[in-house]
């Protein structure tokens with residue numbers, strides 16, 4: 001394939017042939033390495049939001065690249081009617097680092113949550129209702145979308161799936177009030193990502209565990225964004241010392257390659273019985289090798305520890321900036337999951353960062369969200385923080 005098109009020529013292709021369901025910046029990214037990406041004109045950007053949270057090891061992490069290169073020339077895909085070593089090894093590695101459950105593999109976060117929703121219903125039939133949380137995000141397919149308590153994403157879609165009810169995030173009494181004889185599960189992000197990096201109290205998650213145990217419900221954690229080291233632990237629930245019955249993973253789970261997984265406790269997992277669920281590409285050899293290489297990279301490079309140090313750096317710098325600027329309402333940091341709540345719209349800030357060649361994100365209108373790579377070097381973190389600080393200072397002065 002030729003890669004000689006100008007940015008404008010590529011943008012024109014999109015205008016003509018790609019469905020415009022995404023807001024896209026007028027930049028054509030061509031290459032990436034670590035926390036840097038280059039566009040097709042050769043301009044270089046510092047990426048503090050690499051791959052929308054998927055590139056937790058930065059762009060093109062070498063062990064993942066090598067594993068995929070080897071595997072793609074050996075066996076690309078075989079169906080799940082066969083065994084394959086890499087999928088088995090990957091399942092064991094995820095199980096060993098979480099709560100010892102069994103894995104079902106798929107290709108995305110929404111699919112992992114669909115599997116969790118079906119498992120909960122199958123496990124508890126005829127109970128079928130699931131409680132989820134306002135501001136949560138679980139994906140775009142109809143089941144996961146119905147679990148996503150954000151009305152803006154339901155508009156114009158027509159009837160969503162029955163059986164979901166929504167509680168305010170952090171409100172245990174509201175959850176208790178929603179539980180009835182037909183409730184089978186609670187599905188929650190241990191830290192809400194798209195909802196603005198909302199970090200709950202330990203008491204809230206422990207309280208959910210208690211309610212689930214009292215009422216025979218499955219406690220299901222959507223760790224699609226928080227999982228795989230993002231928060232400085234393998235999985236966010238380990239920060240809160242609360243173990244779910246089911247956990248969903250995607251985004252960073254394959255180091256930037258597409259992949260997803262659902263882990264379920266051993267006594268629950270068999271409820272997803274043969275014939276009741278499947279994903280054609282789930283756990284394919286490429287994804288499995290990438291998944292294994294991701295976990296190995298985190299371990300061999302001691303990245304959980306680096307992530308916690310990075311976290312402190314971001315927290316210190318951003319809290320100091322908050323003291324300086326009224327513009328910043330709140331700073332929320334867990335690992336390298338970072339939310340900066342502003343008193344103004346965040347989109348213009350992100351646009352100005354882009355002009356300064358820094359990539360960031362805005363969610364919930366007023367929250368600047370950074371999901372930097374967990375192997376971001378400290379000096380690059382300082383560089384990015386400097387650009388962001390300058391943009392915010394200019395905004396405050398304006």
Ligand SMILES: *Cc1c(COP(=O)(O)O)cnc(C)c1O
Nearest residue numbers: 108109110137138139193224225
């Ligand atoms: C991104 C995300 C999803 C959806 O993942 P896709 O791979 O886009 O389907 C689900 N849950 C959470 C918490 C997410 O951040």
